[in-house]
Amino acid sequence: ALVAGSALVLSAFAQVLFPGWSGYHSWQYATISVILAWVTGRYAFCALFGRDGAVGRGLAWSAGGGLLIGLAGLASGLLGPDTQSFVRPPGMVQTSPDLDLAVSFPNVDPDTMMLSDAALTLRDHGGKLWKLRSGGQLWKGSALIQALPRPAVFIEAANAKGERVTVTQPDGAAFLSPVLLFPQTVVIGGESLPSDAFAVPALDREVKAILFSESDLARAPRAPHASSAVLFAVETMRTQVLVPGSIGFATSGERVRLGGVALHAMIGTYPALALSSAPDQLTFFVGVTFVVIGIGASTVIRHRERNDRASAPEVPEYSTQRMDAEDASIGT
DSSP: OHHHHHHHHHHHHHHHHSTTOGGGGSHHHHHHHHHHHHHHHHHHHHHHTTTTHHHHHHHHHHHHHHHHHHHHHHHHHHHSOOOEEEOOOTTOEEEETTTTEEEEOOOOOHHHHHTTOOEEEEEETTOOEEEEETTOEEEETTEEEEEEEEEEEEEEEEOTTSOEEOOBOTTSSSTTOOEEOOOEEEEETTEEEEEEEEEEGGGTEEEEEEEEEHHHHHHSTTOOSSSEEEEEEEEETTTOOEEEEEEEEEETTOEEEETTEEEEEEEEEEEEEEEEEOOOHHHHHHHHHHHHHHHHHHHHHHHHHHHHHHHSOOOOOOOHHHHHHHHHHHHO
């Protein structure tokens, strides 16, 4: 029962430690949770009515708390939705009516992206704010909210004189955003690579961008030796024809001139929003409280019983031969 209860608690807490696993919503996870809950609940019921002594009555609280936690995890797996991910450009707001939250995606500069320091802003109906940096998470109600860092590139463009020109994303959610989030993929050499596109209207240029990781660069011919790089292909906006000398790599921070436009790519990360189901927070901590009370009560009872045994008077022991001799002397 102790092993079953511990496994039940850990299986529920795993949804908080390792969110997003689809196995939490599988019938196998539900079946195992039900079996563990039955074993734990049966012990709690029996121990509560004294079948495991005074110590068992204390442990019944712990078993009941473990059962409560496990049922919260089971409900999350059976009834909770699968993990949802939202990739939004800077300045956009994603609402979640179920959680009573509005999530703002931040405007960023190149340094913030390269340091992976961008943070989502969460606001509830009452005006309470949370800042969730890339890699962080927030447990709220029966949901786990994560800011997952994903590769992104901050783009700057200039003309032949070195003057900055506007970058647009005609097919993106934010028309004037200089941040590429690579929502699509393209297959090159049998590998699926992140891809995006942007335009430079002042120079009549449209640019395709493909993001290469270090391992991707190692397989690509004539690729730079770097931790990451962007492959650009420049076309004319009106005719959609590649401009001569328009294909080339750019590493992070490097300025390249391709197809009549100077491009400066700064590679970093930008947070995406992920919503995963989790055990109800209040139920979980009520269960933890019961577990702690039970452990404390059983420890006190066990200590008291040990002291009672130590203070009890010793009963002298007599050997069988001595008792027979005493009986014989009384008889004579």
